[in-house]
Amino acid sequence: MAAKSTIYSEGGKVRRVVVVGGGLAGLMTVIKLCEAKVPVDLLSLVPVKRSHSVCAQGGINASVNTKGEGDSPQVHLEETAYGGDFLADQPPIKGMAEAAPGIVFMLDRMGVPFNRTPEGLLDFRRFGGTLFHRTAFAGATTGQQLLYALDEQVRRFETMDVTDEHGVAIPGEKLVRKFEFWDFLSAVLDDSGTCVGCVAQDMKTMQIKSFPADAVVLATGGNGIIFGRATLSVICTGTAAASVYQQGACYANGEFIQVHPTAIPGADKLRLISESARGEGGRVWVPKDKKDARHPREIPEKDRDYFLERMYPGYGNLVPRDIASRAIFKTCFHEGRGILNSKTGKNENEVYLDLTHKDESFLRSKLAGILEIYEKFAGTDPYKNPMKVFPAVHYSMGGLWVDYEKDARGSLKTGSPRNHSTNIAGLYAVGESDFAYHGANRLGANSLLSCIYGGMATGPSVATYRKNLEKSALDLPRSIFEKAEKREQEKYEGILKMNQDKSNTENPYRLHQELGDTMLRDCTIERDNKTLDKVLEKITELDERAKNIKCPDDSPRTNQGAQFTRHFQNMLVLARVVAQGARNRDESRGAHYKPAFEKRNDADWMRTTLAMHKGVGKVEYVRQLSYTIGGKSIERTDAVDVSLVAPRERKYEQAGAASAAATGKLPDNKTQDAQKA
C-alpha cells in the first residue's frame, strides 16, 4: 500500500529524493524528477557546473541522418553492440539509440550552440566505430555546452516552489536544493537493507549529516584517478561507488577500462585530444624509418607510415579506441618505432596526430577548443605542426550494476522502477558510475548520450519507486539516521587521529602515486596474468601501508587531506575489483586484452563480471543476483542479453562490418569539406 501523500511525510515534512552528482547524468535525472514534481536534494563535491562532464570535447551521437547516408537508430544500436564486443545488454542500447535524436533536439531547444550546416540545421561529424556522420557537436567543447544547458535548467528549478497535490506552492520549499562542496560518505540502509537516505560531509565546515530520502541516485562519474593520471578530472576517484560497493552494491565489469589512443603526456594530467580530431580528418603516423630525425613537416608522404590506415583499411583512423590504442602501443612499445627524440637518440612513446593538411579556418570553427589545449600545454602550434600523442586511461565501462526491465519491443520499459536500480532497493546509479550501455568498449560520443539517456530513464524510474513506497524515509525512526551519522563521524575522526604521534608514517598522496604507477603500467592496454598477480600483491601491500597513513592535515575546516585519505582508501578497494576482474577473465574482449588469450571466448566469458565485497581485500565474483523491489523479488544472472544483434567477430579491416545495415562506403572526406569550407 502506498503512503498517503507523495509530497508530505506523515509528520508533515516535504519528502525528497537525493541525487548525488551533477554531471550530465545527475542533472538530467534531476530535471526529470522535477518535471514529475518530485523535490530533490542535489549533492555534489564541486559546484555542479564544474563537474567532469565539462571536459567532454568531441560530441554526442544521434542517428538524425541529415546527410542522406541512410543512418538510423537500428544501425546505431548494431554498431554500439558490435563496438562493445557483445558484452552489453542490448535492450538498454536500443532504448538509447532510439531516444538519441530526440535528446539532441531537446538540447538544441535548451539553447546549446551546436555547429550548423549552411541551411541552419544541426551539423554532424564522424567518430570512431562508424562510417556515418552521427555526432552533433558544439566546437570542441561539447561537454561544456551540454553541461551548461542542463545546469541552467536545474538552476531554474532551484527558483521554483514545490507544489502540493492540489498544485498549491509550499512556502520556503524549492524544487531543488543544492548542496555543493559536499562529499557523499555512504548510503543509509534500513533493517531490510533498503536505501533510505545517505550521509555526507560538508567540505567547508566538515559537518557530517544524514539526508533521509525516499531514494538515492548516484551519478558520481568515473574512477580514472585510481590510475594516478588520466584524461579525467582530479575528482574522479570513484569514491562514492566504492563506498556503496562496500555496503553490498554489486560492481560490474570493473576490468573494462577504456584507454584513449590520443592524449598529451603530462606530469599532472594526460590531456585528451578528442577523437573528433580524427573525425575531422586527422591522421595518425610515425616515420617509416625509425631513425628518421627530420622535422615531421619535412618528412614526405612516402616516408610516413599511416599505420592505422594500413592495418585497418575499412575504418582507418576511426577504428574503435581499444583497437587504435593497441596499435599505437604495439608500434611504440613492441616495435620501438615511436617518434625519435633527437636529443636523446631514443624512440619516445609518442606518435604523430596530424591535422596540418586541413585548412586553418575549417579547424578553427570545428576543433579550436582542443587545439587550444594542445597549444597551451604542449607549447607548439598544432595548426602548423603534427601533434605528439600517446594513449591514456579515459573511461570506465564498468561500474555499479544496474537492472532494467524490457518492454515487448525489446527496448527499455519506460517508468519501470527497476531501470537503473542497483541491487540495493532505493539506491540507483546512472552515468559513468553505472556499467550499462557500453559493454567491453565504448564508442566515442556515446557516453554523453548514455549519461543523458540514463538520466531520462532514471528520473521516471525513481518517481515510480517513490510512488509505490509504503512509508517515506522521513517516517522511519530517527535512530537509523543517527546511527549512520555516528558511524561516519567515528570513521572521520579515526582518519584525523590515525598515527598522529607515530614516526615513519605514510603520506596518502605518495601512496596514491604508487598505486597509480602500478595500475597504469600493468593494468591497462595489455594484461598478463603473472603481472596482474603482482599488481594484486602490490594492492595488498598498499592496503597494509594505508593503515600507517598519517593524515597530513588536522584542521577543523576544509580538510582536504582527510578527504583525500578517505578517497584513497576507497580507490584501493576499486583498484582490486579492476585488477582481480582482469586476472580472472582469460580471454580478450574489447578493452580487455591478454596476449596469452588472444581470442574472444563467448562460450565461457560472454557474461557480466559481478563483483561483491567480502571484507577487506576480498572480492567474490558471483553468477547470480537477487533483490526485492516494490515487494517483487527479482532474480538476475550474469548472462548478457544479445537478443537484438547476434554476436559475431569484430573485423574493422572491412568497411561496414560493424553493422549489417551500413552502406560499406566510406564517405568522401574531401568533397564533404569542400562543401563546408
Place this chain on the structure above:
Amino acid sequence: MADTEKSAKEATPSRLVHLKIRRQDAADKPDSKRWEEFKVPYLPNMNVISALQQVQKFPKTTDGKEVAPVCWEAVCLEEVCGACSMVINGRVRQACSALVDQLAPNGEPITIEPMSKFPVVRDLVVDRARMFNDLKRVKAWIDLDGTHELGPGPRESQEQQQERYPLSRCMTCGCCLEACPQVNDSSNFIGPAAINQVRLFNMHPSGAMHKNQRLDALMAEGGVADCGKAQNCVEVCPKEIPLVDSISVVARDTTKRLLFGWLLK
C-alpha cells in the same frame, strides 16, 4: 605510458621551483593570514597545479617546518571548469594553465594568492557562490516547456552560432570580477560575467521571448550602468569572451527599454 615519469627522472634533480603562498586557516581566522614558502622539484611542462601537488606530497616549508598541505580548488586541469582561479604573480588566472617555465624561467619565486573579491574559505579556496546566485537573478536559461520530444529547436545561421558559441564558454571562474575596479566592498555591481549571460540568452530566439525580464534585472541597482568601462575584465578572461562588447550591447538594450518604458506611460 610511463613516459612522463621517465622524463621527470631525466630532468635535472637540482632544479627547484620556489613558491610563495598566501595562506589563511579559515574564513573566521583572519589572524592566521600569512606567507609560506616551499621549494619543490621541477618537472617538465610543469604548471602551478603540479607544483601544488608536490607540496601535498612533501608539505614542508623552506624553513623546514611541517605544515598542512595548501588547500586549493581544481577539477579539470585543462582550463575548462573554472575552478582554479588564483592570483599568480599579481595577475588573476587559472592555475592549471599557468606554466612554471613561463612564470619563472630562471627559478624566480612564484607568488600565489587567493582572489581578493570573494570571501576566503581557506588558503587559496574562495567562496564564489554570489556568481551562481547572480545567474539566478538574471534568469540565465531558456524557459523550456519540458524535456519531452517537441522536435528540433529554432534554426540558426552559422554566423549566429559563431557569435553565440564564444559567449557561452564562460566558466564562472571569477577572473573578470577580480579584475574589475567596480566590483568592490562598497558596491554591489553584478559584474561582467552575468551581463554577458544576458546578452547570450537574449540572442537566442526562444531566450529573447523573456528578454525584458533579464534587462530589468540589470536595470536595478548594481546593474549594467555601474560598469566604468575600464576594460580590465576582457584582458583577464581566460576564454577571451568579448565582455566589453557584451556590456555595450546590453547597456544599449536597457537604454532602449528605459525609453520605451517611458513612452508607454
